[in-house]
Amino acid sequence: MSNPEHKIRLSKSVVGGDEKDAIARVMDGGYLGMGQEVKLFEQEIKDFLDTSREVVCVNTGTSALQLALQGLGIGLNDEVLVPSLTYVASFQAIAATGAIPVSCDVKIENGFVDVTDAAKKVTPRTRAIMPVHYASNSSEMENVFEFAKKIGIRVIEDAAHSFGCSRNGRKIGSFGDVTVFSFDGIKNITSGEGGAVVSNDTALINNVKDIRLLGVEKDTEKRYSGNRSWNFDVSQQGWRYHMSNIMAAIGRAQLRKIELFGTKRRNIATKYAELLEDFNEINLLDINFDNTIPHIFPIRVLNGKRDFVWEKLHSRGIECGFHYFPNHKLEYFKSKGDFPVSEQLGLELLSLPLHPEVTDRDQQRILSELTQIIN
Ligand SMILES: *Cc1c(COP(=O)(O)O)cnc(C)c1O
Numbered sequence: 001m002s003n004p005e006h007k008i009r010l011s012k013s014v015v016g017g018d019e020k021d022a023i024a025r026v027m028d029g030g031y032l033g034m035g036q037e038v039k040l041f042e043q044e045i046k047d048f049l050d051t052s053r054e055v056v057c058v059n060t061g062t063s064a065l066q067l068a069l070q071g072l073g074i075g076l077n078d079e080v081l082v083p084s085l086t087y088v089a090s091f092q093a094i095a096a097t098g099a100i101p102v103s104c105d106v107k108i109e110n111g112f113v114d115v116t117d118a119a120k121k122v123t124p125r126t127r128a129i130m131p132v133h134y135a136s137n138s139s140e141m142e143n144v145f146e147f148a149k150k151i152g153i154r155v156i157e158d159a160a161h162s163f164g165c166s167r168n169g170r171k172i173g174s175f176g177d178v179t180v181f182s183f184d185g186i187k188n189i190t191s192g193e194g195g196a197v198v199s200n201d202t203a204l205i206n207n208v209k210d211i212r213l214l215g216v217e218k219d220t221e222k223r224y225s226g227n228r229s230w231n232f233d234v235s236q237q238g239w240r241y242h243m244s245n246i247m248a249a250i251g252r253a254q255l256r257k258i259e260l261f262g263t264k265r266r267n268i269a270t271k272y273a274e275l276l277e278d279f280n281e282i283n284l285l286d287i288n289f290d291n292t293i294p295h296i297f298p299i300r301v302l303n304g305k306r307d308f309v310w311e312k313l314h315s316r317g318i319e320c321g322f323h324y325f326p327n328h329k330l331e332y333f334k335s336k337g338d339f340p341v342s343e344q345l346g347l348e349l350l351s352l353p354l355h356p357e358v359t360d361r362d363q364q365r366i367l368s369e370l371t372q373i374i375n
Helices: 017-029 036-049 061-071 088-096 115-120 141-151 202-211 219-224 245-255 258-276 306-315 340-348 360-374
Strands: 054-058 079-083 100-104 126-129 154-158 178-182 195-199 282-284 297-301 349-352
Touching: 017 245, 036 054, 036 195, 036 219, 036 245, 054 061, 054 202, 061 088, 061 154, 061 178, 061 195, 061 202, 079 088, 088 100, 115 141, 126 141, 141 154, 195 202, 202 219, 245 258, 258 282, 258 297, 258 360, 297 340, 306 349, 306 360, 340 349
Parallel strands: 079 100, 079 126, 126 154, 154 178
Antiparallel strands: 054 195, 178 195, 282 297, 297 349
16 A cells, blocks of 8 residues: 555644653652642743743633633623634633623734724623734734723733743733633643633732632642641632642643744744745735744635635645634624624634644645645
């Protein structure tokens, strides 16, 4: 049989000996739950971000979003502005607090939340806006901060795509209001699953620390010194959303490779942009990858050909994705109003393979397949 060309994956975890050693170290230590390893991961993230802000790690990015909202006192019947073009995690995290995710349209150039549209959706119940750093781009955040300040609402940045990125020389997470990261299996770094809340609001941070451990007050400090709380009080709804030592150990090993992963991802994205620049029927988003670690590489396939191109690439062993199906069209989150850009992008966007192990040859093969399929 001829040797079929290997499958090119859309995304993957790049892990190996270092992560295995880290897990083994935790196992030998005899405690897999939340303890020293989590404390160290939080400190190392803080050092990496070069910030005095506090970092709280939890079990997923979704729960980090939920806890950021709950920790701010946002809940039943409050409204949170959120772009329709995001992973359903953003919507579910808002809904989990009892608040209502209010869909906003996005900008055609970059998929970032359209503040002009968000302004139209403001009501007396609006408490926060949750912009998404779509495809690792946060260049429009200053508009969001200005808007939020004007109407007195909080800003929770869904920075699931942008761990390790910078804006104006400062790391995402080291400034702003509240920043949330994801370390799920395919994000810029992974802790298996995982997430983090970062903020300079110490009341929020202390609240999130309690809520992640069933609302048990000040349990975090006990666990970090190898103890547990036996006599305690609980004054609010809490969840089992903390991170385990196993996850933190994987995350710590990954954090040491962030520069390497970042350079690779950036080079791959930059090369795609060069290869596809003059391509008929494909539009690139207007995203500058300098100072970012690109998490996904979405392109716009024009003239209604997106699904056809996906099908063809898939049949030729090239895995692609849709980021995202607009949330306002989902049964559970159906929203009134017009979202023309989210709907257009929802039909046009196609994400090409992007992870640190995509090679030059893979990219040439993708280009030549695209050329054959489209022309
Ligand atoms: C991955 C992701 C999340 C959720 O993170 P998990 O760790 O998978 O729960 C939230 N928002 C966006 C935009 C994401 O891509």
